[in-house]
Amino acid sequence: MADITFDQVQISYAGKGESFVAVNGFDARIEDGEFVTIVGASGCGKSSVLLAADGLLRPSGGQIRIGEKIVSKPGPDRGVVFQDASLMPWRTILANVAFGLEMQGVDKATRLDRARHFIELVGLAGREEAHPHQLSGGMRQRVGIARALATDPEVLLMDEPFGALDAQTRELMATELLRIWDLDRKTVLFVTHGIDEAVFLADRVLVMGGSPSRVVEVMEIDLPRPRDAAVRASEAFGKYRTHLADLLFGAGAGAGNTAAPESVTP
Numbered sequence: 089m090a091d092i093t094f095d096q097v098q099i100s101y102a103g104k105g106e107s108f109v110a111v112n113g114f115d116a117r118i119e120d121g122e123f124v125t126i127v128g129a130s131g132c133g134k135s136s137v138l139l140a141a142d143g144l145l146r147p148s149g150g151q152i153r154i155g156e157k158i159v160s161k162p163g164p165d166r167g168v169v170f171q172d173a174s175l176m177p178w179r180t181i182l183a184n185v186a187f188g189l190e191m192q193g194v195d196k197a198t199r200l201d202r203a204r205h206f207i208e209l210v211g212l213a214g215r216e217e218a219h220p221h222q223l224s225g226g227m228r229q230r231v232g233i234a235r236a237l238a239t240d241p242e243v244l245l246m247d248e249p250f251g252a253l254d255a256q257t258r259e260l261m262a263t264e265l266l267r268i269w270d271l272d273r274k275t276v277l278f279v280t281h282g283i284d285e286a287v288f289l290a291d292r293v294l295v296m297g298g299s300p301s302r303v304v305e306v307m308e309i310d311l312p313r314p315r316d317a318a319v320r321a322s323e324a325f326g327k328y329r330t331h332l333a334d335l336l337f338g339a340g341a342g343a344g345n346t347a348a349p350e351s352v353t354p
Protein backbone atom coordinates (compact mmCIF):
# COMPACT_ATOMS: atom_id res chain seq x y z
CA MET A 89 0.00 0.00 0.00
CA ALA A 90 1.08 3.58 -0.45
CA ASP A 91 0.33 7.19 0.30
CA ILE A 92 -0.79 9.76 -2.29
CA THR A 93 0.82 13.19 -2.41
CA PHE A 94 -0.52 16.18 -4.31
CA ASP A 95 2.14 18.83 -4.49
CA GLN A 96 0.93 22.24 -5.74
CA VAL A 97 -1.11 20.60 -8.48
CA GLN A 98 -2.51 22.80 -11.22
CA ILE A 99 -5.02 21.52 -13.79
CA SER A 100 -5.83 23.51 -16.92
CA TYR A 101 -8.05 22.88 -19.92
CA ALA A 102 -7.36 24.29 -23.37
CA GLY A 103 -9.94 26.87 -24.42
CA LYS A 104 -10.44 28.79 -27.66
CA GLY A 105 -8.13 31.54 -26.48
CA GLU A 106 -6.32 31.26 -23.17
CA SER A 107 -6.40 27.98 -21.30
CA PHE A 108 -8.79 27.71 -18.35
CA VAL A 109 -7.21 26.96 -14.99
CA ALA A 110 -9.69 24.79 -13.07
CA VAL A 111 -7.47 23.81 -10.13
CA ASN A 112 -4.43 25.58 -8.76
CA GLY A 113 -2.21 25.02 -5.74
CA PHE A 114 -3.94 21.77 -4.80
CA ASP A 115 -1.94 20.37 -1.89
CA ALA A 116 -2.85 17.20 -0.04
CA ARG A 117 -1.33 14.08 1.40
CA ILE A 118 -3.43 10.93 1.81
CA GLU A 119 -1.65 8.67 4.28
CA ASP A 120 -1.08 4.98 3.69
CA GLY A 121 -4.30 3.17 4.65
CA GLU A 122 -6.31 6.34 5.06
CA PHE A 123 -9.84 6.85 3.69
CA VAL A 124 -10.19 10.41 2.45
CA THR A 125 -13.23 11.96 0.76
CA ILE A 126 -13.28 15.07 -1.43
CA VAL A 127 -16.29 17.39 -1.54
CA GLY A 128 -16.88 20.71 -3.26
CA ALA A 129 -19.31 22.58 -5.47
CA SER A 130 -20.26 21.14 -8.82
CA GLY A 131 -17.57 22.00 -11.35
CA CYS A 132 -14.88 22.83 -8.76
CA GLY A 133 -12.53 20.18 -10.14
CA LYS A 134 -13.04 17.05 -8.02
CA SER A 135 -13.12 14.69 -11.00
CA SER A 136 -10.18 16.50 -12.60
CA VAL A 137 -8.08 15.87 -9.48
CA LEU A 138 -9.00 12.18 -9.51
CA LEU A 139 -8.31 11.81 -13.24
CA ALA A 140 -4.92 13.40 -12.68
CA ALA A 141 -4.21 10.95 -9.83
CA ASP A 142 -5.11 8.12 -12.18
CA GLY A 143 -2.73 9.53 -14.80
CA LEU A 144 -5.44 10.07 -17.43
CA LEU A 145 -5.00 13.84 -17.18
CA ARG A 146 -1.59 15.49 -17.00
CA PRO A 147 -1.41 18.39 -14.51
CA SER A 148 -0.24 21.67 -16.01
CA GLY A 149 1.76 22.26 -12.85
CA GLY A 150 2.92 20.50 -9.70
CA GLN A 151 3.23 16.80 -9.11
CA ILE A 152 1.25 13.78 -7.91
CA ARG A 153 3.04 10.82 -6.31
CA ILE A 154 1.84 7.36 -5.33
CA GLY A 155 4.41 6.39 -2.72
CA GLU A 156 7.68 7.58 -4.25
CA LYS A 157 6.51 7.23 -7.86
CA ILE A 158 5.48 10.29 -9.85
CA VAL A 159 2.18 9.71 -11.68
CA SER A 160 2.54 10.09 -15.44
CA LYS A 161 0.07 7.51 -16.78
CA PRO A 162 -2.44 4.94 -15.47
CA GLY A 163 -0.83 1.98 -13.75
CA PRO A 164 -1.59 -1.22 -11.85
CA ASP A 165 -0.80 0.49 -8.54
CA ARG A 166 -4.17 2.30 -8.87
CA GLY A 167 -7.66 0.79 -8.93
CA VAL A 168 -10.37 3.08 -10.24
CA VAL A 169 -14.16 3.05 -9.82
CA PHE A 170 -16.30 5.62 -11.62
CA GLN A 171 -20.00 6.53 -11.28
CA ASP A 172 -20.77 4.34 -14.23
CA ALA A 173 -19.12 1.00 -13.53
CA SER A 174 -18.17 0.86 -17.26
CA LEU A 175 -18.33 -2.90 -17.48
CA MET A 176 -17.88 -4.67 -20.79
CA PRO A 177 -21.45 -5.70 -21.71
CA TRP A 178 -20.41 -8.73 -23.76
CA ARG A 179 -18.37 -10.24 -20.94
CA THR A 180 -19.74 -12.18 -17.98
CA ILE A 181 -19.31 -10.76 -14.47
CA LEU A 182 -16.49 -13.25 -13.92
CA ALA A 183 -14.72 -12.17 -17.11
CA ASN A 184 -15.21 -8.49 -16.27
CA VAL A 185 -13.64 -8.87 -12.83
CA ALA A 186 -10.81 -10.98 -14.26
CA PHE A 187 -10.05 -8.44 -17.01
CA GLY A 188 -7.34 -6.45 -15.21
CA LEU A 189 -5.54 -9.66 -14.25
CA GLU A 190 -5.76 -10.84 -17.86
CA MET A 191 -4.09 -7.58 -18.91
CA GLN A 192 -1.34 -8.26 -16.40
CA GLY A 193 -0.73 -11.68 -17.95
CA VAL A 194 -1.90 -13.67 -14.93
CA ASP A 195 -2.64 -17.30 -15.92
CA LYS A 196 -6.26 -18.26 -16.47
CA ALA A 197 -6.80 -20.54 -13.45
CA THR A 198 -5.31 -17.98 -11.04
CA ARG A 199 -7.22 -15.03 -12.43
CA LEU A 200 -10.56 -16.86 -12.39
CA ASP A 201 -9.93 -18.00 -8.81
CA ARG A 202 -9.08 -14.47 -7.80
CA ALA A 203 -12.06 -12.99 -9.63
CA ARG A 204 -14.39 -15.48 -7.90
CA HIS A 205 -12.95 -14.49 -4.54
CA PHE A 206 -13.66 -10.78 -5.09
CA ILE A 207 -17.13 -11.46 -6.55
CA GLU A 208 -17.93 -13.30 -3.33
CA LEU A 209 -16.44 -10.48 -1.27
CA VAL A 210 -18.81 -7.92 -2.81
CA GLY A 211 -21.79 -10.22 -2.21
CA LEU A 212 -22.38 -11.46 -5.76
CA ALA A 213 -21.52 -15.16 -5.45
CA GLY A 214 -23.74 -17.12 -7.81
CA ARG A 215 -23.87 -14.30 -10.40
CA GLU A 216 -20.50 -15.06 -12.01
CA GLU A 217 -22.00 -16.09 -15.34
CA ALA A 218 -24.51 -13.22 -15.54
CA HIS A 219 -23.95 -10.32 -17.92
CA PRO A 220 -23.94 -6.68 -16.74
CA HIS A 221 -27.41 -5.89 -18.16
CA GLN A 222 -28.88 -8.61 -15.93
CA LEU A 223 -27.73 -6.80 -12.77
CA SER A 224 -29.13 -3.79 -10.90
CA GLY A 225 -27.19 -0.52 -10.74
CA GLY A 226 -25.97 -1.32 -7.22
CA MET A 227 -24.84 -4.78 -8.30
CA ARG A 228 -22.94 -3.33 -11.26
CA GLN A 229 -21.12 -0.96 -8.92
CA ARG A 230 -20.22 -3.95 -6.74
CA VAL A 231 -18.72 -5.58 -9.84
CA GLY A 232 -16.78 -2.37 -10.50
CA ILE A 233 -15.40 -2.47 -6.96
CA ALA A 234 -14.51 -6.18 -7.30
CA ARG A 235 -12.73 -5.47 -10.58
CA ALA A 236 -10.76 -2.60 -9.03
CA LEU A 237 -9.74 -4.75 -6.04
CA ALA A 238 -8.89 -7.90 -8.05
CA THR A 239 -5.52 -6.57 -9.21
CA ASP A 240 -4.60 -5.70 -5.61
CA PRO A 241 -3.78 -2.01 -6.28
CA GLU A 242 -1.91 0.14 -3.78
CA VAL A 243 -4.62 2.78 -3.77
CA LEU A 244 -8.28 3.06 -4.77
CA LEU A 245 -9.56 6.12 -6.61
CA MET A 246 -13.34 6.42 -6.56
CA ASP A 247 -15.31 9.10 -8.40
CA GLU A 248 -18.94 9.26 -7.23
CA PRO A 249 -19.19 5.47 -7.40
CA PHE A 250 -22.66 5.49 -5.82
CA GLY A 251 -23.85 8.73 -7.42
CA ALA A 252 -26.37 7.05 -9.73
CA LEU A 253 -27.94 4.90 -7.01
CA ASP A 254 -31.06 5.60 -4.96
CA ALA A 255 -30.53 6.94 -1.42
CA GLN A 256 -31.18 3.63 0.33
CA THR A 257 -28.89 1.57 -1.90
CA ARG A 258 -26.28 4.29 -1.60
CA GLU A 259 -26.22 4.03 2.21
CA LEU A 260 -26.05 0.27 1.98
CA MET A 261 -23.16 0.44 -0.47
CA ALA A 262 -21.25 2.86 1.77
CA THR A 263 -21.51 0.40 4.67
CA GLU A 264 -20.49 -2.48 2.37
CA LEU A 265 -17.52 -0.54 1.04
CA LEU A 266 -16.29 0.12 4.59
CA ARG A 267 -16.66 -3.58 5.45
CA ILE A 268 -14.47 -4.49 2.45
CA TRP A 269 -12.02 -1.66 3.07
CA ASP A 270 -11.61 -2.76 6.67
CA LEU A 271 -10.19 -6.13 5.53
CA ASP A 272 -6.90 -4.64 4.36
CA ARG A 273 -7.34 -0.86 4.60
CA LYS A 274 -6.10 0.30 1.25
CA THR A 275 -5.50 4.00 0.74
CA VAL A 276 -8.74 5.44 -0.68
CA LEU A 277 -9.51 8.78 -2.30
CA PHE A 278 -13.27 9.09 -2.81
CA VAL A 279 -15.07 11.96 -4.56
CA THR A 280 -18.68 12.61 -3.57
CA HIS A 281 -21.47 15.19 -3.71
CA GLY A 282 -23.03 13.71 -0.60
CA ILE A 283 -22.28 15.40 2.70
CA ASP A 284 -23.47 12.41 4.75
CA GLU A 285 -21.48 10.03 2.58
CA ALA A 286 -18.35 12.17 2.88
CA VAL A 287 -18.54 12.16 6.69
CA PHE A 288 -19.67 8.54 7.08
CA LEU A 289 -16.80 7.08 5.07
CA ALA A 290 -13.86 9.27 5.87
CA ASP A 291 -10.95 9.60 8.21
CA ARG A 292 -10.62 13.08 6.72
CA VAL A 293 -12.69 15.20 4.35
CA LEU A 294 -10.96 17.56 1.91
CA VAL A 295 -13.16 20.53 1.05
CA MET A 296 -12.42 22.14 -2.30
CA GLY A 297 -13.30 25.74 -3.05
CA GLY A 298 -12.10 28.98 -4.60
CA SER A 299 -11.63 29.82 -8.23
CA PRO A 300 -9.40 28.25 -9.44
CA SER A 301 -10.07 25.72 -6.72
CA ARG A 302 -7.83 24.04 -4.18
CA VAL A 303 -8.20 22.45 -0.75
CA VAL A 304 -9.70 25.16 1.46
CA GLU A 305 -10.35 23.06 4.56
CA VAL A 306 -9.46 19.66 5.92
CA MET A 307 -11.91 18.08 8.38
CA GLU A 308 -10.70 15.28 10.64
CA ILE A 309 -13.58 12.85 11.26
CA ASP A 310 -13.13 11.43 14.73
CA LEU A 311 -15.95 8.87 14.69
CA PRO A 312 -15.56 5.24 15.83
CA ARG A 313 -15.18 2.38 13.36
CA PRO A 314 -16.83 0.22 12.28
CA ARG A 315 -19.30 2.86 11.20
CA ASP A 316 -22.91 1.77 11.41
CA ALA A 317 -26.44 3.14 11.76
CA ALA A 318 -25.73 4.17 15.36
CA VAL A 319 -22.73 6.24 14.25
CA ARG A 320 -24.84 7.81 11.50
CA ALA A 321 -27.50 8.73 14.09
CA SER A 322 -25.01 10.11 16.63
CA GLU A 323 -24.79 13.73 17.73
CA ALA A 324 -21.13 13.89 16.66
CA PHE A 325 -22.04 12.80 13.13
CA GLY A 326 -24.70 15.53 13.01
CA LYS A 327 -22.15 18.14 14.07
CA TYR A 328 -19.69 17.15 11.34
CA ARG A 329 -22.51 17.16 8.84
CA THR A 330 -23.69 20.64 9.84
CA HIS A 331 -20.16 22.01 9.79
CA LEU A 332 -19.56 20.63 6.31
CA ALA A 333 -22.88 21.99 5.04
CA ASP A 334 -21.95 25.42 6.47
CA LEU A 335 -18.60 25.30 4.69
CA LEU A 336 -20.16 24.32 1.39
CA PHE A 337 -23.34 26.35 1.46
CA GLY A 338 -22.96 28.93 4.23
CA ALA A 339 -21.94 32.57 3.91
CA GLY A 340 -18.27 31.67 3.46
CA ALA A 341 -18.87 29.12 0.70
CA GLY A 342 -16.75 29.21 -2.47
CA ALA A 343 -17.65 31.15 -5.60
CA GLY A 344 -20.32 29.68 -7.83
CA ASN A 345 -21.67 27.41 -5.14
CA THR A 346 -25.38 28.03 -5.25
CA ALA A 347 -26.93 24.62 -4.65
CA ALA A 348 -29.02 24.06 -1.54
CA PRO A 349 -27.67 21.40 0.84
CA GLU A 350 -30.83 19.33 0.43
CA SER A 351 -30.10 18.97 -3.25
CA VAL A 352 -26.89 17.07 -2.69
CA THR A 353 -27.53 15.15 0.51
CA PRO A 354 -27.88 11.42 -0.13
Ligand SMILES: Nc1ncnc2c1ncn2[C@@H]1O[C@H](COP(=O)(O)OP(=O)(O)OP(=O)(O)O)[C@@H](O)[C@H]1O
Pocket residue numbers: 101102110128129130131132133134135136137281
Ligand atom coordinates in the same frame (compact mmCIF):
# COMPACT_ATOMS: atom_id res chain seq x y z
N1 LIG B 1 -12.47 18.20 -20.96
C1 LIG B 1 -12.68 19.41 -20.50
N2 LIG B 1 -12.48 20.51 -21.26
C2 LIG B 1 -12.67 21.76 -20.78
N3 LIG B 1 -13.06 22.02 -19.52
C3 LIG B 1 -13.28 20.98 -18.71
C4 LIG B 1 -13.10 19.63 -19.15
N4 LIG B 1 -13.38 18.81 -18.10
C5 LIG B 1 -13.72 19.60 -17.08
N5 LIG B 1 -13.67 20.89 -17.44
C6 LIG B 1 -13.96 22.05 -16.58
O1 LIG B 1 -13.13 21.97 -15.43
C7 LIG B 1 -13.84 22.33 -14.27
C8 LIG B 1 -13.78 21.18 -13.27
O2 LIG B 1 -14.51 20.09 -13.79
P1 LIG B 1 -14.68 18.73 -12.95
O3 LIG B 1 -15.51 17.81 -13.77
O4 LIG B 1 -13.35 18.28 -12.53
O5 LIG B 1 -15.49 19.24 -11.69
P2 LIG B 1 -16.29 18.42 -10.58
O6 LIG B 1 -16.05 19.12 -9.29
O7 LIG B 1 -15.91 16.99 -10.64
O8 LIG B 1 -17.78 18.61 -11.08
P3 LIG B 1 -19.09 17.78 -10.70
O9 LIG B 1 -19.21 17.84 -9.21
O10 LIG B 1 -20.20 18.56 -11.37
O11 LIG B 1 -18.93 16.39 -11.24
C9 LIG B 1 -15.26 22.69 -14.72
O12 LIG B 1 -15.34 24.08 -14.87
C10 LIG B 1 -15.39 22.02 -16.06
O13 LIG B 1 -16.25 22.72 -16.90
